[in-house]
Amino acid sequence: MKRIGVADTTFARVDLARYALRELAAAGTGFRVLRRTVPGLKDLPVACRQLFGQDGADLCLALGMPGKAEYDRTCAHEASLGLLFTAVLERKPIVECFVFESEVGSDDALEELGRRRASEHARNAYAMLFRPNDLARRAGAGLRQGFPDAGPARRAR
Amino acid sequence: MKRIGVADTTFARVDLARYALRELAAAGTGFRVLRRTVPGLKDLPVACRQLFGQDGADLCLALGMPGKAEYDRTCAHEASLGLLFTAVLERKPIVECFVFESEVGSDDALEELGRRRASEHARNAYAMLFRPNDLARRAGAGLRQGFPDAGPARRAR
Amino acid sequence: MKRIGVADTTFARVDLARYALRELAAAGTGFRVLRRTVPGLKDLPVACRQLFGQDGADLCLALGMPGKAEYDRTCAHEASLGLLFTAVLERKPIVECFVFESEVGSDDALEELGRRRASEHARNAYAMLFRPNDLARRAGAGLRQGFPDAGPARRAR
Amino acid sequence: MKRIGVADTTFARVDLARYALRELAAAGTGFRVLRRTVPGLKDLPVACRQLFGQDGADLCLALGMPGKAEYDRTCAHEASLGLLFTAVLERKPIVECFVFESEVGSDDALEELGRRRASEHARNAYAMLFRPNDLARRAGAGLRQGFPDAGPARRAR
Amino acid sequence: MKRIGVADTTFARVDLARYALRELAAAGTGFRVLRRTVPGLKDLPVACRQLFGQDGADLCLALGMPGKAEYDRTCAHEASLGLLFTAVLERKPIVECFVFESEVGSDDALEELGRRRASEHARNAYAMLFRPNDLARRAGAGLRQGFPDAGPARRAR
16 A cells, blocks of 8 residues: 655645545555645645654655745745655655746636646646656646646647 | 654744744654754754654654745745754755744734644644554645635535 | 667657667567556656566667647646656666757657657667667767757867 | 864955954954965855865864955855855854955054954954854844844834 | 866867866876766766765765756856855865856866866866865856966055
């Protein structure tokens, strides 16, 4: 039985974990979900570290939503470096799923973008643990999360 | 008995620790506070490291107030990375509470912002140690510290 | 028998690994290729860490394609730092091969740039493992990957 | 007997260590000074690491003077991150004292700023080792090094 | 017998190692040089790590030449952080010698700047290993590498 850690925040304006959990449940079985909710983005790295170390997670999904200000971009950058550092130290993947408030113009669009991106990253997380060949088959395919795929530069001819 | 480390600076223009300590005392019992005051922001990471390693803290609250100059933003960024790195190494949370002098226009507003943000981060720190479910219940709720909450993108309907 | 790890992404719009593998096969023998495909750039460092630690790679090739947005440059920067950090911790080389979508103006040019750069970095990877003297002989020669070589500042006279 | 490490550079245009050492001598006794001079800012982190590891320092003072160019700011940022990282790894404080050439307009002002800032940081270093309560008493007091103190936002009333 | 590691690149347009080696030979004896040539700037940190760990170097000289593009500055920044991190982990100095193509306007000037800076950094490397007092004597002297010294702010009077 694999363990998937889910770390999310009270800062986010969308309940990203709800969408991620729903998608994980739909993706398959053979795993258990562990969850830690922290105040903000920069608390995610240590939450993942604890999900790995104390809770035995095999992979973490780190869900966050940087605000609109310039400073929020700095926070996101810092959090990303912390997540990268944690994953490398733990030797286990952290799937980062950040939705920037500034990516869209309305609350409804933010909810919808959050839903789509969290769901698609959750599917990726599932594939990394259980179906790595699904990823290998789509190498270089120009996949995106939350927005339409860009697709490969060279279409099949 | 849990231990909460509080690291603060002589550089800050508001006694953030005073507000944090008052809030912690109001939040509940079952913990002891350890404190280290250092000159500036960049001294906070090693102060937290010592609060964890020498003083046995279970969580640290890092309180700082970057000045108005462009360079102060760089210092804050460096200090944040150091705090993140420390928390990950220690596997224990550091609640970063930074109040930028440039966020407000007067000394009175700075004092007030400092009071509110330090108090709210202290409450978060308490919740992380003693009431993690309080945070989980408010995942995606758009909470803010020091300013009014942004609220969730999708209001309950 | 040496082991070369190849990490690539589903985000990339060109199947960079295909070109790298073809070049490696043409370069010589004495090695086995291990591959891990991950969703995006920031997943590459931990993929390399796993290629080294679990799969026994002696060197990794990290292939990625940052998108056109400003934010993609930040992601590439973060991924690069993660790759550097991983290589230093593992004491083994990671050859980073990033192709930015913004470097060229059309899909065909992107495919071609990807092909050339991935091939040339693969050749470098092979040289690092099997023919380090080939590199030493060309120190200061102004070599480039994907674009024409800049050449030495002082031409042989 | 405590040990204070002092790391400085040949790049700096002011002999910052001289001022720091004078101030340390005036501050009190009970410590021994160890010194390492390196070429530039980026050599300071490993110099401190050696002062801690080989020379047994309990605290280091890292003195540097970034030049006027934009690139010097990048070097200072890199050096700061290295110093932070070193302090956290060693679990011992490094008091960073950087004087930017661009902070003032003349050589005389640079010498004077260097003198004041190095002296004040040396006093802080002494306090951190021997009189931590002096710092705690001035938490939130808006202290500055090299320039007049900003003072607390809320004056005693 | 000390060991000096020299890491350089095929990307550079000047054979910086040649100048460094010549200067080291002129500086004195008592050391052996170990060399590793890698493709680019970002390969230097792990090359130094290997020079220390596998080849037993006591100090490394990292020679690189960032190109003219904005992106090259990012690469240099990343490489610098990797070098700093490596030196701190190894507890041994890495003398970074980067010559930016954009510092000068012609190939001849680039060759000349490379020659001067590599030579002067090599002399520093030698001093760090064998004559640390030479550096201490020139603390705060405003020394530069590749360009004329800035000199001390306060001339001897």
